[in-house]
Amino acid sequence: MTKVDRRIAKSQEAIKKALIELMSEKNFDDITIQDISDRANVSRGTIYLHYVDKFDLLDKLIEEHISKMGEICEAVSEAEYIEANLPWFEYLKKHYFFFSTMLASKGAPSFRKQFVEFLIEEFKNEVDTLKGKNQGLNHDIILQFIVSSYVGIVEWWIMNGMPYPPHVMAEQVGMLLERNL
Template sequence: MPKVDRRVVKTQQAIKTAFLELMGEKNFDHITIQDISDRANVNRSTVYLHYLDKYDLLDKMIEGHVNELKETSEWACQEEWVDAIQIFAEYFQTHYLFFSTMLASKEATPSFRSKFLEYVTEGFKEELHKTNGKNDGLSEDMIVKFAANAYVGVLESWIKDGMPTPPKVIAKELGILMERIL
């Protein structure tokens, strides 16, 4: 794997942070590449060097976090529900600015929520086969959709409410509920 220049990583992070801050201040439609470059303290051409436009930047940010969550899943999902959810809740807490911005933005929320729900649904399909007949007679599709939407909905509310309870608490309560479903 080729080594990534730290200056490139630092520049991309500055662009992403500037974009998130701007999304918290103004409507997505009113954010320009010039706004992003000014806030990140880089030239407009530097932004275009890394991203096609603000939509590409948004898509890449969402994709990056979903990919990080997938990597986290590989080892977190070997844990019991409560421990696995705590790992994810701590990830959301660490990246609160991103997740709260994605859920507060009218423009970003549908795309982010759709990709996040798709990721969770796929993971729950695998979990469903470990239920030991708990949900015999019920449609697998219905169980997975119910569990995934409940999980995403609770996490979404927790983030939108400013994470009023610590990750450990939300993990315990949500973990107990997920054990009952799956």
């Protein structure tokens, strides 16, 4: 693993933070590289050194969070649903500003699409090994049902200011998953 220069890492974090802040204030289409540059207190050249354009920046930011969620899934792959959900909801809480901005922003439909695709991959194996009451039902329909429910509950929780702590969400959602898978 190569060591990243701290100045580069600091600049990239400032750029990402600036984009999220700007997206919470206005439509993504209205944000310019100059806006990001001004907010991050870096030159436009610094932004272009790391990203092709604002779309590339947004894509990389989303990919970073999806990748982290994938790492969480790997780490808890053997756990029961309740225990497996806790790190997820803790991660969502820790990065509340990012997720609330992505879910509320009309400029970030790609986030929701990538989130759904990620969850489909994560739940696919669970659905493929169904036993009991869901056995015999169409796997595609079950998968869409589970993923849509999961995305919906995450959106509801984030957009309502996280009315319940992560451990309550993990327990409740885990129990629902156990009942349906």
